[in-house]
Amino acid sequence: MKKVSIVMLAWNRKEDVRESLTRIAEIEYDNYEVIVVDNASTDGTQEVVKTEFPHVNLIEMSENVGIKAYNVGFEQAKGDYIIIIDDDSFPAKTAMRRMVKAFEQDPQLGVCAFDVRNYYNYDDINQDIDNEEGVKAIPRDYYMGFNGAGVGVRKDVFKQIGYYPEEFFLYFNEMDCAYKIWDAGYKIEFFSNIVSYHKYSPANRASWRAPFYYTRNAFWLIWKHFPTNTAIKATAKLIYNCFYYSMEQKTNIYLKAMWDAFKNSSKLKGKRKPVSKEVVEKLRNPLNIAFTFYR
Structure with a gap:
């Protein structure tokens, strides 16, 4: 069974981190690790991880360095595959098993893009993921990117392209990687039956x-x-x-x-x-x- 590393970047979202890690504990897969990289939170996030989730590998940054901190977690990940999430998102119970299956079936699949759903509609949409095979989106006239609130990547491919662009600090880091992944000869494909949930925040837009x-x-x-x-x-x-x-x-x-x-x-x-x-x-x-x- 292939090992999977879940890498979360956290910053001042103590309650969201608590819920996400609680949900992750329900995942239906046996061989995985969880890495939380904390970007110098001041709200007690580190204490929550240390006391309530001692099995989690917590990496504490000395300052908020943006998405650069993700790369610290990626480099320490021991898994063949990495699942990337935000501190307010988490994979569905079946996501890891289905993601590994998708990667094992296609060596050219570099990124497995999850169906990132709005957490606040959880009760309405949680019933739609029973299909084991799912529907793989393969557009003919364009290439796909991915959403960093729920995505699986091959560790070796991700390392080959240099992980996230540290100079960006925030935003468009996924698109930067998408250019490099497609150009390296790997594919990014979307799977409707591989789901993650994300707390979309209107505050970020303001x-x-x-x-x-x-x-x-x-x-x-x-x-x-x-x-x-x-x-x-x-x-x-x-x-x-x-x-x-x-x-x-x-x-x-x-x-x-x-x-x-x-x-x-x-x-x-x-x-x-x-x-x-x-x-x-x-x-x-x-x-x-x-x-x-x-x-």
């Missing part, structure tokens, strides 16, 4: 952090992965959109993010590796998602 980091990182995605001609055109379009939506929505957050992208572009030194034209054209990339938060 914060400046999402539009800022989505905008800044959109520039960096382009500069890291797009072929030169495509990158020039995409950058020009994104600059135009930053000015347009700043005026439309009466905010300067997009301009601040754009300035930060150019000012700190040195963080990308040595990390540019253009992917194939096919990957750029086929991978669904919501570069304009940042401009929807203030509407």
